[in-house]
Amino acid sequence: MENHSNFIKTIIETDLATKKHDEIVTRFPPEPNGHLHIGHARAIVTDFESAIAYGGYTNLRFDDTNPVKEDDSYVQAIIKDIRWLGYEPKNILFASDYFDEMYERAVLLIKKGLAYVDHQTPEEIQKTRGDVNTPGIESPYRNRSVEENLKLFNDMKEGKFKEGECVLRAKIDMASPNMNMRDPVIYRIVYAHHHNTKDKWCIYPMYDYAHPLEDAIEGITHSLCSLEFEDHRPLYDWFVKETEMPKVPRQIEFGRLNIENAVLSKRFLRAIVEDGKVIGWDDPRMPTIAGMRRRGYTPDAIKNFILSTGLSKVNSTVSTDMLEAAVRDDLQDKAYRAMGVINPLKVTITNYPENEVEYLDVEYHPDHEKMGRRNIPFSRHIYIEQDDFVLEKPNKKYKRLALNVEVRLFHAYFIKAYDVKYNEQGEIIEVLATYDKETKSGSGFNERKPNGTIHFVEATHAVPATFNFFEPLINNDTSLPLLDRFNDDSWHVKKGFVEEALKDTKPQDRYQFVRNGYFNVDDDSTQENLIFNEVVPLKSSYK
Ligand code: ATP
Numbered sequence: 001m002e003n004h005s006n007f008i009k010t011i012i013e014t015d016l017a018t019k020k021h022d023e024i025v026t027r028f029p030p031e032p033n034g035h036l037h038i039g040h041a042r043a044i045v046t047d048f049e050s051a052i053a054y055g056g057y058t059n060l061r062f063d064d065t066n067p068v069k070e071d072d073s074y075v076q077a078i079i080k081d082i083r084w085l086g087y088e089p090k091n092i093l094f095a096s097d098y099f100d101e102m103y104e105r106a107v108l109l110i111k112k113g114l115a116y117v118d119h120q121t122p123e124e125i126q127k128t129r130g131d132v133n134t135p136g137i138e139s140p141y142r143n144r145s146v147e148e149n150l151k152l153f154n155d156m157k158e159g160k161f162k163e164g165e166c167v168l169r170a171k172i173d174m175a176s177p178n179m180n181m182r183d184p185v186i187y188r189i190v191y192a193h194h195h196n197t198k199d200k201w202c203i204y205p206m207y208d209y210a211h212p213l214e215d216a217i218e219g220i221t222h223s224l225c226s227l228e229f230e231d232h233r234p235l236y237d238w239f240v241k242e243t244e245m246p247k248v249p250r251q252i253e254f255g256r257l258n259i260e261n262a263v264l265s266k267r268f269l270r271a272i273v274e275d276g277k278v279i280g281w282d283d284p285r286m287p288t289i290a291g292m293r294r295r296g297y298t299p300d301a302i303k304n305f306i307l308s309t310g311l312s313k314v315n316s317t318v319s320t321d322m323l324e325a326a327v328r329d330d331l332q333d334k335a336y337r338a339m340g341v342i343n344p345l346k347v348t349i350t351n352y353p354e355n356e357v358e359y360l361d362v363e364y365h366p367d368h369e370k371m372g373r374r375n376i377p378f379s380r381h382i383y384i385e386q387d388d389f390v391l392e393k394p395n396k397k398y399k400r401l402a403l404n405v406e407v408r409l410f411h412a413y414f415i416k417a418y419d420v421k422y423n424e425q426g427e428i429i430e431v432l433a434t435y436d437k438e439t440k441s442g443s444g445f446n447e448r449k450p451n452g453t454i455h456f457v458e459a460t461h462a463v464p465a466t467f468n469f470f471e472p473l474i475n476n477d478t479s480l481p482l483l484d485r486f487n488d489d490s491w492h493v494k495k496g497f498v499e500e501a502l503k504d505t506k507p508q509d510r511y512q513f514v515r516n517g518y519f520n521v522d523d524d525s526t527q528e529n530l531i532f533n534e535v536v537p538l539k540s541s542y543k
């Protein structure tokens with residue numbers, strides 16, 4: 001991977017040069033309430049690459065402080081996605097592993113007179129926070145004694161209160177210009193089963209309190225996060241300092257990544273999965289890592305794309321074209337070249353003997369001999385694309401087959417069409433042609449310029465295949481609510497043929513079907529029912 005410099009690396013280099021740290025430790029802290037998407041990939045690449053570049057390491061830490069929305073299936077899916085991207089966390093940890101220590105440190109805050117149990121309702125707390133221009137109003141419970149607070153906090157833990165009856169708040173400054181410093185809530189009561197700690201706790205720490213402590217406990221040196229946490233940084237630093245954590249992590253924010261015409265909201269993605277609008281989190285149209293994997297994007301393409309977007313201190317929106325270009329660049333050398341016909345039209349080569357088949361030996365990639373070779377059958381019966389034939393050549397630019405026009409078939413012979421057959425609806429169902437056996441594998445190409453080169457599949461050995469084509473999941477009508485923008489017409493299916501050599505192909509094999517685009521074998525593909533997903537068209541101007 002190229003070594004891109006960025007403002008985070010500059011900070012890390014200074015910290016190493018001044019011996020502030022000997023080793024760089026970062027973490028990726030997802031909440032296990034959904035699958036990872038391309039936006040998370042920016043955070044993952046940034047966290048891992050920032051450590052790898054300096055011989056450090058990265059922890060994967062699940063931010064599982066909200067038992068209601070979280071689920072173990074998400075934990076497993078997230079681990080799988082990170083490994084697929086090519087990163088191995090040094091440790092796989094859970095915020096919930098630290099609940100005991102977090103509790104003890106909250107007790108310490110109470111003892112220092114820096115936290116209190118507040119009996120106001122959530123609505124009252126919200127209302128008395130004030131706004132940017134108005135200071136907040138101090139809670140009537142704010143000046144309780146340390147003893148009373150210790151007892152009440154213990155009672156909270158013991159389950160003596162109902163949900164919402166009270167919370168533990170930090171005692172900071174109700175007039176702070178930074179709203180996050182206006183006595184933020186540190187613990188709330190939730191009676192829910194936690195996937196890790198089961199029923200041990202009925203109080204759960206809030207993210208702003210939990211996160212800095214988790215970082216400090218793990219000895220994270222640089223806690224990299226997206227921009228929306230910038231205003232939370234003073235609180236982050238306050239908690240680390242006042243809970244007297246021995247190790248002091250530093251939070252650094254970077255801009256979020258958005259993709260044009262893609263929705264990277266876990267809420268939206270979960271909603272369309274739960275509504276059955278998509279086939280799952282790994283639907284090839286989804287901007288999730290699992291969806292992109294199933295579609296046929298490669299880990300390198302995703303990483304190169306993320307790195308090429310640069311890392312900045314502002315949020316950015318990048319076009320889908322840029323992502324697709326990275327995929328194309330990567331598949332250019334990795335995908336096997338093969339032939340597939342998506343909209344088949346029968347061609348009969350009437351001067352080729354019936355019942356005879358010959359095999360043409362062809363490489364899988366013109367630039368990479370080590371990708372191997374395969375045999376392509378050729379006979380009297382072939383399929384070409386419907387689009388590659390018209391009755392009469394319309395103009396000079398038309399470089400395909402027409403009546404009395406000669407074209408070259410990739411890797412095979414020149415053929416010339418001379419007649420067609422129609423069905424009852426008047427549609428062309430078959431083209432009759434002749435071939436010139438002196439033109440095998442393109443010989444004679446120079447003397448006799450054919451009217452272009454088209455691809456084909458030999459019909460008697462062709463393997464039937466399903467081709468899936470995808471459009472963006474949402475339309476551009478930004479006046480509508482997100483869920484109403486769902487594009488029901490975003491998955492198109494075609495039934496065609498691929499060459500015989502592909503009959504044993506397996507999920508995740510990738511091909512460039514010449515002149516058609518890049519395709520990936522779908523996870524549900526079997527020998528009886530081959531399924532190819534279009535990864536990207538050959539050029540962005542294709543559609
Ligand atoms: P939620 O609203 O559920 O918190 P989230 O997208 O923030 O959604 P997390 O699981 O909290 O999800 O994300 C893990 C990490 O990924 C966070 O540190 C977050 O900053 C980062 N992240 C999420 N989305 C993006 C994005 N679009 N660009 C860059 N980083 C992101």
Ligand code: MG
Nearest residue numbers: 029030031063
């Ligand atoms: Mg988040």
